[in-house]
Amino acid sequence: MRLFGGVFMGIIFLTVGIILLLNSIFNFNINIFKLTIGILIVLFGVFILFNGFSFQDSRNIVFREGVIKVSEVQDEYNIVFASGIVDLSKVKIENEVKKIEVNTIFAEGKVILNPDVPTLIKASSAFGELELPDRSSVIFSSQNYRIGDISTNQGYLEIKASAVFGKLKLITTN
Template sequence: MKAGFIFSSGLFWGVLLILFGISSILKSFNIHLPFFRIIFSLFFIYLGLTILLGGPIFRTDKNTVLFGERRIAVTDEIDKEYNVIFSSGEIDLSNLELENNKRLEINTIFGSSVIKVNPNTPIRIVASSAFASIRMPDGDNVVFGESTYHSKGFEEKNNYIEIEANVVFGSLDIEPTF
């Protein structure tokens, strides 16, 4: 997974540096501001505005669900990474054509997600869970640790889809579509 949706954005670092600079200037005049309380408060203000306005304030790419709910249908244009953060999301891989091996990473953090897969498509899923729940297509559950699943038609010498699924403080259901 990338470094983080907020920590990699210019908005976060810009606000942080401005507040740090203002705090340093005010300290030279013996005025002390609770710097970390302000950052913590701004985060809660952001969450409140997100709920009131009905959507995220930060812009995300088409493969990230942040503070919302969305369905992502993956077609032949496959991206390497899909993220569901503080959200609910469905990632539909059931119509994905398999001309060559495809590898993708799906991360769920403080949220819930569903991955729809075609049971006739050869798939290897490497699932990693920390304080979370991952339900595999065969009914196995991963609560803490790592597990690997292979579909019935999986052979390493043939083309297949490899999914690296990481879940932290959330849930992921991998469901076959019929």
């Protein structure tokens, strides 16, 4: 899906840029502003076509497909205009509460959880869908979901998951 999305957006920007350039050139009324905008749009289209706009690090996936394998918990993970997986199945909890925020914005994401780690999921969705491990969905609302026994004197994983104009699916490994 990423290939077609990048090619499609690149072709759109190239076409719009070329049309602006041709209109500026053939009307003989050369407006520097139009010419500059046209050139910028063409260059942006070429940039997108050759995948120069994607980004991934240990916490973010932007404009690409990717996997983030988490061993050491960080506070926030984001999937933006992308398709990605955040693998939390190897996270160890040692008598402390570890808080994580996972966001999908105009994206599709999966979060892989270990069923043996007590987890509290605070799910919220705005113009998107968030699917919980029991396959129930959160759409235009908020919901809490628990995996295992959660107590204040025992460590657990607390995940604030949100989907904005996208889909986030939380699954457990078997």
